[in-house]
Amino acid sequence: MTYFSTRPDVQLTVRIHPGERYTNGPSVADVVHQVLPEPPEHIHLVAADDPINTYDLIDTADFGLVYTTTVGMEMAMSGVPVVVAGKTHYRGRGFTHDPDTWHAYHALLERGIGESGLTHEQVDLAWNYAYRFFFEFPQPFPWHLLHFWDELQEWPVRRVLDDRGQALFGDTFRYLTGDPIDWAVREGKAL
Numbered sequence: 001m002t003y004f005s006t007r008p009d010v011q012l013t014v015r016i017h018p019g020e021r022y023t024n025g026p027s028v029a030d031v032v033h034q035v036l037p038e039p040p041e042h043i044h045l046v047a048a049d050d051p052i053n054t055y056d057l058i059d060t061a062d063f064g065l066v067y068t069t070t071v072g073m074e075m076a077m078s079g080v081p082v083v084v085a086g087k088t089h090y091r092g093r094g095f096t097h098d099p100d101t102w103h104a105y106h107a108l109l110e111r112g113i114g115e116s117g118l119t120h121e122q123v124d125l126a127w128n129y130a131y132r133f134f135f136e137f138p139q140p141f142p143w144h145l146l147h148f149w150d151e152l153q154e155w156p157v158r159r160v161l162d163d164r165g166q167a168l169f170g171d172t173f174r175y176l177t178g179d180p181i182d183w184a185v186r187e188g189k190a191l
Contacts, residue, residue: 001014001035001039001043002036003106003109004042005036005039008040008041010042011042012042012043012044013043013044013046013057013061014028014043014044014045014046015046015052015054015057015071016029016046016047017069018049019048020048029045029047029048058071058074058078058080059078061075062081063080063081063082063112064081064082064083065082065085065109066083066084066085066086067084067086067088068084068087068088069088070090070133072088072096073090073096073126073129073130074130076095076096076118076122076123076125076126077123077126077127078123079117079118079123080117080118081097081112081117082095083096083097083105083108083109084096084098085099085105090126093126093129094122094125095118095122095123095125097112139171139172140168140169140172141169141172142154142155142168142169
């Protein structure tokens with residue numbers, strides 16, 4: 001943030017993840033306000049509950065900065081160059097910039113502001129990765145973070161471990177414990 005506070009030639013929009021509406025504890029907005037109590041006019045903060053569509057922001061962006069959120073992958077799918085600071089699953093897949101040091105991160109910022117979009121090959125890589133991530137890789141699982149306690153009532157551990165539960169979730173638990181996924185069998189075809 002302090003880097004951008006000295007760059008009035010660059011408009012920075014910080015989109016707080018909409019998922020923060022469902023969590024307790026400090027917000028990224030709190031962190032921003034600790035660093036910049038009164039952000040300059042060229043830095044805009046979009047709160048988690050603001051009715052601004054993140055994809056509209058992507059359409060106006062020349063460059064993206066993310067930590068781990070999937071919006072970085074989605075920006076790359078739109079041809080927007082992205083710098084990934086965290087160790088997210090799509091880092092190092094060929095369609096993002098992935099600095100390993102603060103020096104490299106700042107060098108990308110200097111080089112990246114105003115950079116042209118991604119190549120067609122990089123956009124294709126992002127789309128290919130996203131398809132696999134959203135449609136091929138997900139496995140059935142009995143419990144989810146937001147509805148865990150309700151789902152635990154419906155799927156207590158003893159029910160997950162019985163024959164019906166194993167038929168639905170057994171492969172998932174085997175994958176989680178190290179068994180490799182046989183994609184040919186999973187898709188019902190040879191690859």
